[in-house]
Amino acid sequence: MSRSISIVVADDHPVVRDGVVGVLLAQGFEVVGQAGDGEEALGLVETLDPDVLVLDLRMPGTSGVEVIERLRAKESRTGVLVLTTFDTDTDVVAAIEAGATGYLLKDAPTTDLVEAVRATAAGETVLSPAVATRLASRLRSPGPSAQLSQREREVLTLVARGTTNRAIAASLFVSEATVKTHLGHIFDKLGVTDRAAAVARAYDRGILG
Amino acid sequence: MSRSISIVVADDHPVVRDGVVGVLLAQGFEVVGQAGDGEEALGLVETLDPDVLVLDLRMPGTSGVEVIERLRAKESRTGVLVLTTFDTDTDVVAAIEAGATGYLLKDAPTTDLVEAVRATAAGETVLSPAVATRLASRLRSPGPSAQLSQREREVLTLVARGTTNRAIAASLFVSEATVKTHLGHIFDKLGVTDRAAAVARAYDRGILG
DNA sequence: GTGGGCATCAGCCGATCGGTTGATGCGACG
DNA sequence: CGTCGCATCAACCGATCGGCTGATGCCCAC
Numbered sequence: 001m002s003r004s005i006s007i008v009v010a011d012d013h014p015v016v017r018d019g020v021v022g023v024l025l026a027q028g029f030e031v032v033g034q035a036g037d038g039e040e041a042l043g044l045v046e047t048l049d050p051d052v053l054v055l056d057l058r059m060p061g062t063s064g065v066e067v068i069e070r071l072r073a074k075e076s077r078t079g080v081l082v083l084t085t086f087d088t089d090t091d092v093v094a095a096i097e098a099g100a101t102g103y104l105l106k107d108a109p110t111t112d113l114v115e116a117v118r119a120t121a122a123g124e125t126v127l128s129p130a131v132a133t134r135l136a137s138r139l140r141s142p143g144p145s146a147q148l149s150q151r152e153r154e155v156l157t158l159v160a161r162g163t164t165n166r167a168i169a170a171s172l173f174v175s176e177a178t179v180k181t182h183l184g185h186i187f188d189k190l191g192v193t194d195r196a197a198a199v200a201r202a203y204d205r206g207i208l209g
Numbered sequence: 210m211s212r213s214i215s216i217v218v219a220d221d222h223p224v225v226r227d228g229v230v231g232v233l234l235a236q237g238f239e240v241v242g243q244a245g246d247g248e249e250a251l252g253l254v255e256t257l258d259p260d261v262l263v264l265d266l267r268m269p270g271t272s273g274v275e276v277i278e279r280l281r282a283k284e285s286r287t288g289v290l291v292l293t294t295f296d297t298d299t300d301v302v303a304a305i306e307a308g309a310t311g312y313l314l315k316d317a318p319t320t321d322l323v324e325a326v327r328a329t330a331a332g333e334t335v336l337s338p339a340v341a342t343r344l345a346s347r348l349r350s351p352g353p354s355a356q357l358s359q360r361e362r363e364v365l366t367l368v369a370r371g372t373t374n375r376a377i378a379a380s381l382f383v384s385e386a387t388v389k390t391h392l393g394h395i396f397d398k399l400g401v402t403d404r405a406a407a408v409a410r411a412y413d414r415g416i417l418g
Numbered sequence: 419g420t421g422g423g424c425a426t427c428a429g430c431c432g433a434t435c436g437g438t439t440g441a442t443g444c445g446a447c448g
Numbered sequence: 449c450g451t452c453g454c455a456t457c458a459a460c461c462g463a464t465c466g467g468c469t470g471a472t473g474c475c476c477a478c
Contacts, residue, residue, distance in 0.1 A: 013294070013315040015322060019228020085222070085294060106222040113224060149424065162406025165465070177427050180466075185424090187466085194434090194466075196404040197371025203412040358454065373434070386457050389436075394454090396436085403436075403464090 005121045008033040008048060010041035010067070011056040011083070016106070020054055020083065023110045029117065038062025042070060045078050051121040055100075057084040057091055065091075068098040079120040083113070087130050088206025093147075102126035148189060148207060155182045160199045160208055213239040214330045217257060219250035219276070220265040220292070225315070229263055229292065232319045238326065247271025251279060254287050260330040264309075266293040266300055274300075277307035288329040292322070296339050297415025302356075311335035357398060357416060364391045369408045369417055 007029050011017040014036070021031050032048050035041035037059050045053055053071070057064035068080050079101040084091065087105055095103055101120045104113060105128045116126040148156065151172075158168045165183070169176040187193055190201040202208040216238050220226040223245070230240050241257050244250035246268050254262055262280070266273035277289050288310040293300065296314055304312055310329045313322060314337045325335040357365065360381075367377045374392070378385040396402055399410040411417040 013225075014317070014319050015228045015232065015292070015315050016222075016225050017228070018232055018319060019224045019226070022231040023224065023227055083224070106224050108223070110223050110227060151425065159405050160409035162401050162403050162409075164403075164463095174425080175427055177429085178425070181426075184466075184468095192371045194371050194373075194404075196368050196408045199405045199408045200369035200371075200412070200417065203409070203418050208409065209412055209418075360455065375434085383455080384457055386459085387455070390456075393436075393438095 004028060004030040005052060005117065006030045006032045006048070006050040007052045007054060007117065008035065008041065008044045008050045008078075009054045010035040010038070010044075010059070010064075011054075012036050012059045013056070016056070020113070023113060024054075024117065027114050038064065038067045041067050045071060045076060046074070049076075050078055052079045052081055052117055054081050054083050054117065057082055057095060058086070065094045065098050068095060068100055072099040079123060081116055081120040081126070086206065087128070088204070090147075090206040092131055103131045104128050105130060148186060152182050152186050152189075153207065155179060156186055156198060156202055157208065159183070159195050160202070213237060214261060214326065215239045215241045215257070215259040216261045216263060216326065217242040217244065217250065217253045217259045217287075218263045219244040219247070219253075219268070219273075220263075221245050221268045222265070225265070229322070232322060233263075233326065236323050247273065247276045250276050254280060254285060255283070258285075259287055261288045261290055261326055263290050263292050263326065266291055266304060267295070274303045274307050277304060277309055281308040288332060290325055290329040290335070295415065296337070297413075299356075299415045301340055312340045313337050314339060357395060361391050361395050361398075362416065364388060365395055365407060365411055366417065368392070368404050369411070 007024055009017055009020050009024070009031060011020065017034055017036070021034060024031050032050055033044040035044050039062050041053065041055065042062070055064050055067060064082065064084070071078060071080065080099070081102040081104060082095045082100045083104050083106060085106045092103060101123065102116050102125055104116050104126065108128055119126045154172060155168055158171060163171065165179045166176050169179045172179070183195065183198075186198055190198050192198050192201055199208065216233055218226055218229050218233070218240060220229065226243055226245070230243060233240050241259055242253040244253050248271050250262065250264065251271070264273050264276060273291065273293070280287060280289065289308070290311040290313060291304045291309045292313050292315060294315045301312060310332065311325050311334055313325050313335065317325075317337055328335045363381060364377060367380060372380065374388045375385050378388045381388070392404065392407075395407055399407050401407050401410055408417065
């Protein structure tokens, strides 16, 4: 290779971070910094300007998605490789939309990680097979998916707490009829017919919890 | 130290596994084997008879809890240190009850991991602060907790799928009255008043999902 | 400038739910 | 042997939900 690829690794689990760093170092990459939360990651990327940021989505404080957005806003040249445990719809879609260069799951073999980092540095997009499948199915069938609106999420959150339609209406300062309309839309979007199933689907998709 | 502590590491995430192994090797421990699933872990522990098994609870196939139970059934001398991402009620309680020697979360600093392994090898019990808190609060307040019975979990699972009481009754070959009774008990145990909230609580506690 | 998504509201109605009370049988534990 | 948890069932009833039809206003995009 011509020049060593410089990398910052951001993950709130020390053990995982060590693992990633270890794998990358063994492959001759140059790990220039490590972060345990989003703010730290942003600071390191700004000052160190690495080729690649390996990023966990779920972190205390500033979320991974937010990190990506703020990097893109600053027009950083650093490629972002998301490396996370979860492959819920919302996580994947949000990360890609925010501008992640790649998305890998932690159950991927280390060789995949190494390849992904190389590709990310080159500006190529890499996706885990599971992630790619999820994205593809979403593009193919826009019917049973679709994102919930802000208002709908508010309603659903209250539903998950056992709040009654009437109480939700009071809580959101709208009429009960409006709440029922929102719920109907939520059911349609999630492909269910009652509030209990809606809550379950929301958890499965990472909308709640 | 007198003799090097022998360890088997079981985790389905290669990256995490590398991290743990790296940390342990750097500390002079002897990592004698690595497993990517439960069956493999059982096999390695049996043939290698290590001092400590570092175990992830969530793995494909044989679960971590099952691994612990089968090791205890075989009266293995190996101490089990659970190292996992989640600290849901059911996971923690199940692991401890199954006979885990220690329970650590992946967001623990590496020094804690090293200490925990040492303690586990010595047969001492180590718990993450968060885990300890959870256990303590459970012991203190037996009211708002309590485990769901097998039957109750079946009912709740169907509820989460949007199944109607009548349909649940048909599905389980019981009367609708029975289903309603079960649901009432579920509500009591989870501290909620309707099925939607019950589903949400179940997800939060790791009973579903 | 017209369509589409979103948020808001109304009224109606059958279906479903959740609470209550009470009862039986069974296995476990002391 | 009594008690306790679990699973099972019954009947009743008010409250709530979910579906339906239809309507208004807003903003954005094509």
